Amino acid sequence: MSQPLTDLTMLELAAALAAGKVSSVEATRASLARIAQVDPKVRAFLRVDEEGALRAAEASDARRRASGPASPLEGVPLGLKDIFLTEGLETTCGSRILQGFVPPYDATVVRLLREAGLPLLGKLNMDEFAMGSSNESSAYFPTHNPWDLSRTPGGSSGGSAAAVAAREVFGALGTDTGGSIRQPAAHTNTVGLKPTYGRVSRFGVIAFASSLDQVGPMTRTVADAAALLQVIARHDPRDSTSAPLETPDYLADLEGGVHGLKLGVPREYFTDGMDPEVEASVRAALKEYERLGATLVDVSLPHTSHALATYYLLAPAEASSNLARYDGVRYGLRARDVRGLQELYGQTRGQGFGAEVKRRIMLGTYALSAGYYDAYYLRAQKVRTLIREDFTRAFQQVDAILSPTSPVPAFRLGEKVDDPLSMYLTDILTLPCNLAGLPGLSVPCGFTKAGLPVGLQVLGRPFDEAGVLRIGRAFEREHDFFRRTPPCP
């Protein structure tokens, strides 16, 4: 093969595996070699599971010979954000408080990947408890953007995005609570899909904000994202919020194009603070959609300006409740030399959580506390209804909504670390989608003059992942952005 094995997309590798041109062990070894080569600089991995990955790859090759592949992606090695429980393999969620925690069971999505025969290469870095937009709140180390090592890959699934971009893995799973799949995808020239709330099981996924969290694929192409979603989208009786729906065939209509579709362009999403090169790149993509036969429709989502405030009340409130379980009693860190149970709780949490997590626990606790609940939490839930209704109205006019994924390209490490509000603003175009529970996709749509990737966001109706993927694929087919490899390392 003329191109390096690690440059293949997941579906290209799957075809090569099916044709017997390459084995899963060879592909896994190629990924491991690439990780050894580039990860000292990118720092995407918290933990590489060489032994486990090679064992799974050998089993995959043997199964293919004996009884045929378990799934179309049989043998394709993947990485996992460190938020997914992996039986027998340390899972920290980027936090000191879970250092050394070895889960006694697999998350449902991890089980589905194993059953489908995908070797798992290890656990990828993330902002602590998925709270952050740059990977800098990881308790361990920041991940670097392969397109410019002085910049962040975005977050919170920054390790996953960087590993996919740097060809360390063929694809990865991330989670998205306010943009944590799509924003890092946009900043690394990769594809990220946040499915509809309820489409993918959250069982065994460490909770941040339970009404917003969703699991999704992070890949190099839209077609790969569709193929990976096919494996993980399944009703799970162990997650009471998992939707009891049949999983459609996401590849069946993928090449259907956009001819005749109405695509909404929300005027509120092209804001003053937007980077002009990002805007130019996205405007060019919009023109491309017109050329491909879609009609652009000006739409309004009037409550957009309230989404950030709504999100930064609801997500911390849910987080403060979810993170109450880290108390030093059953697992994880326990503070030493304490007197009594209250001090054990306080000291364990004070020592185990990082600055951003503490900030959000404090904010969430405040918003839920006696006397403030109605003014903050309940009011935010009501505004959430208004934001959701904005989308319901827009989708009466259009089939999907297009916008930039992030208003700015990847920023420098350290640039926003002491300014939480400025950091939060980078998610302003992604978080309304979580509040409304919609599917959202980020697709590479160009580069700035400095060579930083730009992402186009496609938002769809609830449970219309197939439509969102088809629209993303229509653009991808016309370009080769995904073929470009990062300049470094």
Add this chain to the structure above:
Amino acid sequence: MALTLEQVRHVATLARLSLTPEEEQRYATQLSAVLDAVAQLQSLDVSQVEPTSHATLASSLLREDVMRPSLPPEKALANAPASVGTCFSVPKILE
């Protein structure tokens, strides 16, 4: 809206979070800034609006109530910082 140090300490107690004096100072400033930013929601009239707790979900789904094996005690206790027999061990809670 400015948060006083006293309020910060009260919230930290509710959250079972031991903070250093520097952290108390920092969070008083930063949380005040965030609360100022979210105060904009007060300008909306939501008197006729129902709250949304889950966007795509009418109600939680219940699974069949059937017996199935759960984690054996040694596996459930494997990550415990301290355990005695089949119990988690904690410091004395009553003097």
